[in-house]
């Protein structure tokens with residue numbers, strides 16, 4: 193049985209991070225559909241599961257690798273975005289964030305310095321703000 197399965201899986205893509213993500217997504221949908229009595233989520237979980245199996249048994253490995261890379265890129269962006277938001281919140285007591293009126297660049301300046309002239313690091317324009 194094991195050998196048969198191994199032979200079957202030869203040249204096929206198998207499981208990667210994106211497949212695991214689809215599996216977790218399907219499980220979450222099943223749980224939520226039970227909790228919220230939303231049967232539509234049941235269909236979503238089936239779609240996610242079928243998608244996962246399709247990728248697992250797929251022989252188009254290059255395409256699957258591309259999907260995996262896209263998934264990892266997106267995940268990294270989301271993680272970086274969340275971390276960025278956290279750091280803004282944690283030092284909001286000591287620093288203030290302004291946007292450059294010319295290029296919309298975010299600029300972080302220390303609080304409690306009174307009126308100061310801020311020079312934008314990207315476009316070099318100057319503007320005055322109270323900190």
Ligand SMILES: [Zn+2]
Pocket residue numbers: 292293294295296297312313314315316317
């Ligand atoms: Zn600027």
